[in-house]
Amino acid sequence: xxxxxxxxxxxxxxxxxxxxxxxxxxxxxxxxxxxxxxxxxxxxxxxxxxxxxxxxxxxxxxxxxxxxxxxxxxxxxxxxxxxxxxxxxxxxxxxxxxxxxxxxxxxxxxxxxxxxxxxxxxxxxxxxxxxxxxxxxxxxxxxxxxxxxxxxxxxxxxxxxxxxxxxxxxxxxxxxxxxxxxxxxxxxxxxxxxxxxxxxxxxxxxxxxxxxxxxxxxxxxxxxxxxxxxxxxxxxxxxxxxxxxxxxxxxxxxxxxxxxxxxxxxxxxxxxxxxxxxxxxxxxxxxxxxxxxxxxxxxxxxxxxxxxxxxxxxxxxxxxxxxxxxxxxxxxxxxxxxxxxxxxxxxxxxxxxxxxxxxxxxxxxxxxxxxxxxxxxxxxxxxxxxxxxx
Amino acid sequence: xxxxxxxxxxxxxxxxxxxxxxxxxxxxxxxxxxxxxxxxxxxxxxxxxxxxxxxxxxxxxxxxxxxxxxxxxxxxxxxxxxxxxxxxxxxxxxxxxxxxxxxxxxxxxxxxxxxxxxxxxxxxxxxxxxxxxxxxxxxxxxxxxxxxxxxxxxxxxxxxxxxxxxxxxxxxxxxxxxxxxxxxxxxxxxxxxxxxxxxxxxxxxxxxxxxxxxxxxxxxxxxxxxxxxxxxxxxxxxxxxxxxxxxxxxxxxxxxxxxxxxxxxxxxxxxxxxxxxxxxxxxxxxxxxxxxxxxxxxxxxxxxxxxxxxxxxxxxxxxxxxxxxxxxxxx
Ligand SMILES: Cc1cc2nc3c(=O)[nH]c(=O)nc-3n(C[C@H](O)[C@H](O)[C@H](O)COP(=O)(O)OP(=O)(O)OC[C@H]3O[C@@H](n4cnc5c(N)ncnc54)[C@H](O)[C@@H]3O)c2cc1C
Numbered sequence: 001x002x003x004x005x006x007x008x009x010x011x012x013x014x015x016x017x018x019x020x021x022x023x024x025x026x027x028x029x030x031x032x033x034x035x036x037x038x039x040x041x042x043x044x045x046x047x048x049x050x051x052x053x054x055x056x057x058x059x060x061x062x063x064x065x066x067x068x069x070x071x072x073x074x075x076x077x078x079x080x081x082x083x084x085x086x087x088x089x090x091x092x093x094x095x096x097x098x099x100x101x102x103x104x105x106x107x108x109x110x111x112x113x114x115x116x117x118x119x120x121x122x123x124x125x126x127x128x129x130x131x132x133x134x135x136x137x138x139x140x141x142x143x144x145x146x147x148x149x150x151x152x153x154x155x156x157x158x159x160x161x162x163x164x165x166x167x168x169x170x171x172x173x174x175x176x177x178x179x180x181x182x183x184x185x186x187x188x189x190x191x192x193x194x195x196x197x198x199x200x201x202x203x204x205x206x207x208x209x210x211x212x213x214x215x216x217x218x219x220x221x222x223x224x225x226x227x228x229x230x231x232x233x234x235x236x237x238x239x240x241x242x243x244x245x246x247x248x249x250x251x252x253x254x255x256x257x258x259x260x261x262x263x264x265x266x267x268x269x270x271x272x273x274x275x276x277x278x279x280x281x282x283x284x285x286x287x288x289x290x291x292x293x294x295x296x297x298x299x300x301x302x303x304x305x306x307x308x309x310x311x312x313x314x315x316x317x318x319x320x321x322x323x324x325x326x327x328x329x330x331x332x333x334x335x336x337x338x339x340x341x342x343x344x345x346x347x348x349x350x351x352x353x354x355x356x357x358x359x360x361x362x363x364x365x366x367x368x369x370x371x372x373x374x375x376x377x378x379x380x381x382x383x384x385x386x387x388x389x390x
Numbered sequence: 391x392x393x394x395x396x397x398x399x400x401x402x403x404x405x406x407x408x409x410x411x412x413x414x415x416x417x418x419x420x421x422x423x424x425x426x427x428x429x430x431x432x433x434x435x436x437x438x439x440x441x442x443x444x445x446x447x448x449x450x451x452x453x454x455x456x457x458x459x460x461x462x463x464x465x466x467x468x469x470x471x472x473x474x475x476x477x478x479x480x481x482x483x484x485x486x487x488x489x490x491x492x493x494x495x496x497x498x499x500x501x502x503x504x505x506x507x508x509x510x511x512x513x514x515x516x517x518x519x520x521x522x523x524x525x526x527x528x529x530x531x532x533x534x535x536x537x538x539x540x541x542x543x544x545x546x547x548x549x550x551x552x553x554x555x556x557x558x559x560x561x562x563x564x565x566x567x568x569x570x571x572x573x574x575x576x577x578x579x580x581x582x583x584x585x586x587x588x589x590x591x592x593x594x595x596x597x598x599x600x601x602x603x604x605x606x607x608x609x610x611x612x613x614x615x616x617x618x619x620x621x622x623x624x625x626x627x628x629x630x631x632x633x634x635x636x637x638x639x640x641x642x643x644x645x646x647x648x649x650x651x652x653x654x655x656x657x658x659x660x661x662x663x664x665x666x667x668x669x670x671x672x673x674x675x676x677x678x679x680x681x682x683x684x685x686x687x688x689x690x691x692x693x694x695x696x697x698x699x700x701x702x703x704x705x706x707x708x709x710x711x712x713x714x715x716x717x718x719x720x721x
Pocket of ligand 1: 624
């Protein structure tokens with residue numbers, strides 16, 4: 001999105017706001033959509049969903065086509081949206097091998113970036129982000145996994161829960177406690193980020209199956225029993241981990257908004273195609289269902305604009321956590337609203353098609369990377385601190 | 391709630407505790423096991439509302455709804471199986487005067503699958519037909535114009551089994567095969583309307599199953615050093631939903647028996663069930679998204695069963711026409 005200043009908000013000079021993406025990005029959107037329509041085959045999506053298999057071949061193909069370009073976050077955001085629009089399970093699987101990469105990009109040493117990130121960027125390795133623990137995900141600072149220093153190593157003990165790519169990633173960017181908080185009210189102090197390889201001794205994983213949706217994605221539990229992590233695997237400074245992860249969420253939540261909008265748009269596509277087909281078969285389609293379609297369409301549009309706004313702040317190095325949380329929170333609720341409403345509009349037809357899968361996939365959006373409640377905590381806290389739009 | 395209904399609630403709760411609770415997850419993964427089908431027959435749950443002279447238990451409405459309600463709390467799939475047999479298959483057979491077929495169903499000698507088919511919104515299309523319990527020897531088919539058929543032709547199953555209705559081994563078939571027409575649309579429509587009470591019982595049972603789980607979970611789960619129940623949005627939302635639940639249950643197990651009240655209750659319950667189960671899942675956080683915690687099935691089934699048991703246009707139109715006492719909501 002291009003902001004032409006002076007904009008309408010500045011009140012000076014009657015400038016205009018351009019709601020179109022630059023042509024280059026629109027072209028890119030088309031390219032990703034064509035790829036997804038061609039490669040996200042119905043049989044593959046169904047198989048991965050039913051058998052809970054990660055589509056590794058698809059990951060490679062997506063990589064070879066250069067469709068996930070982390071050097072260009074606008075492109076990444078659009079790729080995520082377009083892929084999830086066709087199939088969320090496959091779309092997320094194809095774009096998630098880099099999950100957590102920004103933490104290393106922003107704070108990792110040259111050594112870490114070279115050793116780990118470059119392999120991910122070449123499509124030779126996969127990574128994951130380990131924050132959530134069995135005891136809690138919303139309360140990040142309450143985590144229990146601990147790391148103490150012995151010589152030039154950290155010894156890590158604890159466990160991580162619901163970790164995407166948990167049993168297939170080569171390494172994880174992991175938040176651990178390296179020292180007790182200096183004040184019980186400041187539990188977010190004393191947390192650090194380490195890079196932990198899956199094949200380090202004492203590291204075990206457990207594949208979590210039986211998810212409601214996004215069953216093509218891999219989810220695991222990580223168990224760390226006296227895992228030795230070389231000190232050079234510390235990301236940034238010791239004790240600053242909480243801030244790095246919050247900064248990361250501020251980025252990744254824009255991408256979750258993109259996943260959500262993809263799902264909502266996918267539900268809208270399917271519901272409108274169904275109603276058009278109904279009319280062309282000569283079946284009556286009344287206003288009730290048409291109005292529902294209009295509501296979905298309106299919410300998709302509003303969510304997308306909010307995401308663009310959050311992205312525009314973020315990608316221009318002016319991150320605005322409040323707008324980001326609004327974008328993620330609203331888009332994720334729109335995803336499940338759209339999927340549920342599309343199921344209602346299409347009746348038993350929806351149950352027979354991939355809309356049913358899309359509906360199951362949609363619910364995770366309101367849970368991962370900050371539940372809807374957590375987003376509201378962020379928004380209200382910032383509102384009451386007086387942090388408004390800017 | 392009258393004494394008979396109260397007793398039925400207790401009996402079925404015990405049945406669900408003993409025969410369903412431990413295998414609830416297995417039902418979601420593999421479908422209802424054969425020995426549970428047998429137990430359901432032995433308990434007399436199939437044919438519950440038919441008069442004794444037809445081999446049924448002759449239960450009054452609210453006792454039958456107590457059965458559905460308690461079963462849905464444990465397993466919406468099992469509740470739907472009992473609903474489908476009593477409120478759809480046996481009612482159609484009864485209306486069509488198929489006495490032999492009825493006694494075969496009640497005794498468990500024959501099992502019928504059900505194809506909601508074209509009469510349902512969304513039924514008529516190129517995707518094929520949804521069949522619930524497709525491995526049954528016979529099939530009741532909801533035909534093109536709402537008339538009802540019996541078919542014993544083997545449908546060509548596509549082995550697609552939508553995961554949304556896992557417990558019922560639902561599948562999709564191509565072509566309808568041949569069948570014998572047993573009822574006209576007008577008859578079948580009346581049966582759907584009468585069945586509203588019972589559909590509401592399933593929706594409310596599954597909603598209560600989910601809410602009870604959420605209330606228990608939010609007592610023990612802590613975030614930021616406090617139990618979830620201590621947070622206003624959690625406590626207020628769950629207690630509001632529980633309040634709605636009680637009011638709706640008062641109607642379900644109250645004195646009214648008329649079809650219009652049943653239709654009203656179904657309309658409200660179907661929306662309520664989707665809302666309540668969604669919050670219940672949400673308050674379980676990540677655990678809610680995994681089948682092991684037994685809460686996602688309620689949300690999934692609330693939405694899936696809504697597609698089968700609640701026909702958004704037809705049912706709303708029938709309700710509107712009853713409220714206005716003339717044809718309405720058809721433009
Ligand atoms: C499929 C899947 C993949 C995931 N991938 C990853 C991953 O790759 N890496 C990772 O680190 N994590 C991952 N997660 C974890 C996810 O981010 C957490 O599940 C999420 O943050 C919620 O944490 P929780 O599950 O512990 O729920 P809890 O924090 O226990 O919350 C439970 C409920 O209580 C509500 N709640 C909590 N506190 C409050 C409050 N103060 N006020 C009001 N309501 C409150 C929550 O909103 C939620 O509804 C994944 C989860 C799933 C299901």
